[in-house]
Amino acid sequence: MSEQEAADAAASAAAPRKRAAAKKATATAKKTAQAEKAPTGKKTAAAKKSPAGQTAAKKTAGKKAAAKKATAKKAPAKKTAVAAKKATAAKKVPAKKTPGGKPESRESRAKRAARLNEALAEVYYYAHPELDFENPFELLVATVLSAQTTDLRVNQTTPALFAAYPTPEDMAAANPEELEELIRPTGFFRSKAKSLLGLSAALRDDHGGKVPGTIDELVKLPGVGRKTAFVVLGNAFGVPGLTVDTHFGRLVRRWKLTEQTDAVKVEQEIDDLLPESEWTMFSHRTIFHGRRICHSRKPACGACPIAELCPSYGEGETDPEKAKKLLKYEMGGQPGQRLKPPADYPGRPAPPLPSRDPATEPPAGQSADAAAGAQR
Structure with missing residues (x-):
């Protein structure tokens, strides 16, 4: 065998080994490439470190924060509405309190009831069951x-x-x-x-x-x-007894003697403020006043002879001339008719309200408790 033939034979024998080695190298290269692609977390972290990545991250964080704030604002809406309702309800409760914030005492209301009864007795000296x-x-x-x-x-x-x-x-x-x-x-x-x-x-x-x-x-x-x-x-x-009809109930509430609306409770509270001997006549006088002057819808405040004793002065017409047109005659006459006692009491006009001593009596609308506190 010549040298050339021997070389060719050796090359032919080595060829399968070279092909196997080449395949092995190719497989190793593929694995290496896949391994390099696999750790995406590292690449993401690297991307975050880059300026573009940081900008994107900031935008995402900003959107999340804005969403949280919006959610936080919407969440307590019900609580806010409930709190607002409670505050409104608290404002509407008519508490019997003096300007100082303390509940008005029974003694203060009893003094006002006595002054009102005395004034009404002067104006309606002829009060009687009609x-x-x-x-x-x-x-x-x-x-x-x-x-x-x-x-x-x-x-x-x-x-x-x-x-x-x-x-x-x-x-x-x-x-x-x-x-x-x-x-x-x-x-x-x-x-x-x-x-x-x-x-x-x-x-x-x-x-x-x-x-x-x-x-x-x-x-x-x-x-x-x-x-x-x-x-x-x-x-x-x-x-003796109190007749609590619609006129009586309306007026004693306007005079701040009670806040009750139930007739029996009104009766009990007013009973406690006046002597028993005055119950019947106080009813007549109050009902007379309610029918003639202190009407339900349009009280004639400007023509009321006991206006300076009334804590609710101003709820009705305060102009004297306009108020006079609201007065009603005895026994349900027409508005505008002159207010006067019945024919059984001729020649005796209703006297004016007795003068008050400002040093001993509180101003209209102020309780005796509040006036005493102001003096101190």
Whole structure:
């Protein structure tokens, strides 16, 4: 074999080994390249270190912070709304407090009640029940009929009624339709007729035809409540009691003597402020004032003879000339008619309000407690 042939044979034998080595080198190169691509976290960290990466990171962080602030602002909205409602409710609560912030004492309210009662007694010296009656039974019937109507209308209706049924026995035996027709002008005549028939039968059967003289027995009669019972007790039997009707309740609240709206609670609080002997007449005077001057919608503040004692002065018309047009005549006359006592009291005009001593009495609208604190 020549040298050339031997070399060719050696090369042919080495070729498979070279190809295997080349394949192995190629596989190793691929693995190395994959290993270099795998650690993306390192590349990301590196990218963050670059200026462009830092800018992007700052923008992302800014967006996240803004989103958190927006969420934080929206979250307590309910709490804010609840707090606002509580604050509003607290403002609306009418607390009986003096300018110093302390609750007004009973003594202070009692002094104001006494001054008001004294002033009303001077103005309405002729105050009396405005229902016409000659005996307790007639007063009881007239008071039941006075619900939701005027005393004037009742007084126009009762003469014919009492002529037809002068006693409880007569009224208990009345024909319901005929009774209804007689009392129709007073309104709600069917329900009122039912009450009159029921109370007349109870008087006949349980009380010997006589009106009882106690609150407990009166309120058991059909159609008779505490207001009606006290009208009868105070004016037919001389038993002191407060008549808490709509006029009375409205005025004692305006005078800051009570904040109660329930008639029984009003009665209890005012009872505690005045002597028992004054209860009946204080009711008459207050009701007179409510019907004539201190109206529900348009009080005639500018023509009120007790204005300087009223803590609520200014709720109505304060101009004297305009206020005079709001005054009402006795027994529900027309606005603008001259206010004067009835014909039973001729020649005696209502006297002016007695002068006050500024050194001993607080200004209008200020409690005695507050005035005492100011002096100290």
